Amino acid sequence: MKESLQRMRKFVIIHILLFMVAIVFSDAPWPYALLVVAQLVYIPVLLRMVCTERDWFWKYYPYVAIPAYTAVVLGQVVSTRWDGWIATLYLLFTVYIALYGITRFLRRGFTNVEEFAIDLGLVYLAMGGGWYVAFVAGIDLGFSPLLTWLTAIHFHYSAFILPIFIGWIGRLHRSILYRWAVAALLAAPMIVAVGITFSRWIEMFSVLFYIYGFCAIIWIVWQLSFASSLQKWLLRIAFSALAVTITFSMLYVLSNGFGLFSVTIDFMLRFHGVLNCVIFALVGAIGWSLDVPPSSFVPLTFPRSGIRGRQVAEKIGQVGGHRGLSDELSVYGVSSGSVSPLIIRFYEHTLDFRLYASTHWHRWFKPFAFLYSFISKRTQQINLPLYSDAVEMTGNIFTLDEGLDEREKVRVWERKVGEQTIFTALYSQHKTNERMYMNIALPLPYSTMTGILELQAVDEGLQLTSKRTDPASDTGVYLSFNNRDLFTLPLQETFFIQETEKGNLKATHEMWIFSIPFLTIDYSIVYKGADEKRG
CATH class of the missing domain: 2.40.128 (Lipocalin)
Known part of the structure; x- marks a missing residue:
């Protein structure tokens, strides 16, 4: 156990150093750090906590992870005509993670909704990788570069970090309320993407999904017993921050789509983005690192037929x-x-x-x-x-x-x-x-x-x-x-x-x-x- 904690500590330190290198030697505007910290710190640390089995994922992990992290750092500190191709290394890494999510799902199927939330978070990350490549390569998807970049952030935080966090909540709590909250929060990322593309009304509908899901999850978190008092308050603070960020999201949709308020993207980056990055993701990751609840899924062992096809x-x-x-x-x-x-x-x-x-x-x-x-x-x-x-x-x-x-x-x-x-x-x-x-x-x-x-x-x-x-x-x-x-x-x-x-x-x-x-x-x-x- 002590050796495992030491390895985890070294793992975290290495990724923090990578992030520091990317930021210190970068001349990009400060908001770019919101995505980079997710790519270089949050994603690898959470993967370490999610993927506990020493199977094929960790066997081949260095061969896809090291080029991916190198690509992200290079994308911040230098600019070349090959930036789009270099960013593709990160996309391949996210596809590798998505394949692991699919493998986890195929081992169980439609059972244990909390594990399905984690699976889908791993799969969603590949979409974040795709939007990241589109931004770096300057691919015209019908949106401004800023919206392309914001969509990449969306799939890293709301579609990857959030499903993993609510999956761990489900390992501690099961109820109809939780199941409906998970359904809303897992559907919302895709509805947001559709709304941004086609309709502000759809986007507002997705925010309503988020509001319902967040309210239910926040209520559950405040009722739960955790491994320690420190973990309890860290996670309460992390999830309660979502109540503030989703309020900003609703105000932004009403402002941008209907002109009812004056909420700018700069305001969203400073408050919504920073709250998600620091309070929700960082405080939440620290809270879960104190004790990750074990999965309740137990593989069935009854005898089965090996006869196939005709x-x-x-x-x-x-x-x-x-x-x-x-x-x-x-x-x-x-x-x-x-x-x-x-x-x-x-x-x-x-x-x-x-x-x-x-x-x-x-x-x-x-x-x-x-x-x-x-x-x-x-x-x-x-x-x-x-x-x-x-x-x-x-x-x-x-x-x-x-x-x-x-x-x-x-x-x-x-x-x-x-x-x-x-x-x-x-x-x-x-x-x-x-x-x-x-x-x-x-x-x-x-x-x-x-x-x-x-x-x-x-x-x-x-x-x-x-x-x-x-x-x-x-x-x-x-x-x-x-x-x-x-x-x-x-x-x-x-x-x-x-x-x-x-x-x-x-x-x-x-x-x-x-x-x-x-x-x-x-x-x-x-x-x-x-x-x-x-x-």
Whole structure:
């Protein structure tokens, strides 16, 4: 721990010295220091606190960071006709950071909103690098050089430093208020950029987003307990400064766009810029350096299938190894005393039933379903009809060749409509913390989508759902490209099956994306009867 602090201290000192060299030998106006200090001090120090894993990022970091920092210093102290090309070295560095942000996101997916805030901050920085190159190279983007430079500052402070700070706040606090505040603050940087380009009304709307997000975050910060009293007051001061800076932003928009006040860019640089640079960024960075809260994200470790794409068609073994999707439904805590015996029979003797399905794509999603159909017809996976007419789904249950899937008791249920394969799903099960889950894998090109469902008896029917009500639950829908990382998809599904008065079954399969319903499949499941059973 002591060695780590010493390395961090040396790291900070080196970057402060770089900044001092850039400023002392520069003849640029003083406001240029607002961007340079972010590039040479805040960004590397925050990266040191964010990127704690010794992986590929730090392995190749010197090869992109040293040229980038050199380019920033040279851009301040000398002027040549190659300035634009030299500045590109800094852009490449920010793209490298953005790639790391994307990698962090792909390791988790749509979960842990506080980590997503950090990921997006890392990605946004590349936009700041692009605007910086445009300013140095004198590229005409339709704005004055001053506005181009201010936009570069915007993406370094509001779009990089701020998301990282609010991400760390989220590691200490979780609430609906926090989630909405994060959504507003992460959307605002892009809305500001659009507003500057197209409309003062859009720009004002983005400032309103900031006001809401800042007010919520400031309130949360003042309620939180931190590692020490010093950290608590440093962060309270840092975040409270945002209340002042966003007020200046609103006055500037009203002045520039509507002429209601007289607020100049020089005034904004002296007060808004300095407050963000010194009070928010510097005091905030010092406060977080006292103790960075650990991430609450815990990678899921349940068994998953390694079958990809159409490999499954080549690796199916014999027919008849299994007659149902589960050998014994009681392992999920489901018994004939809690659900209809016919439902249990369906899962344990699936081939004794005929399935009729009616697919209903929600209106807003139909264009996406149409475009996806060109892919699904080739992959023969999730290849659902675009029409809602009832069709019979036929198929069979197969076993996999031994040793091809790390999960236990795997069986393949292939469903077809006519000659078209609709689903090829690999059913299994696993137990975590004494709770049994249905583990369903759908092989996709170069990847596998896995649905982890929890079973529960509801009104003599059976509900299977991927919705997570317990943070420790494995339920969810995931995508995997390797056997190490799981990408949590923004999908949820619920399958409810019950017995009808006629002694058959009906089921409803509903799916949501970002909690918005987009697909409903209604099933009519008919028991064939003893005389139609297969031997």
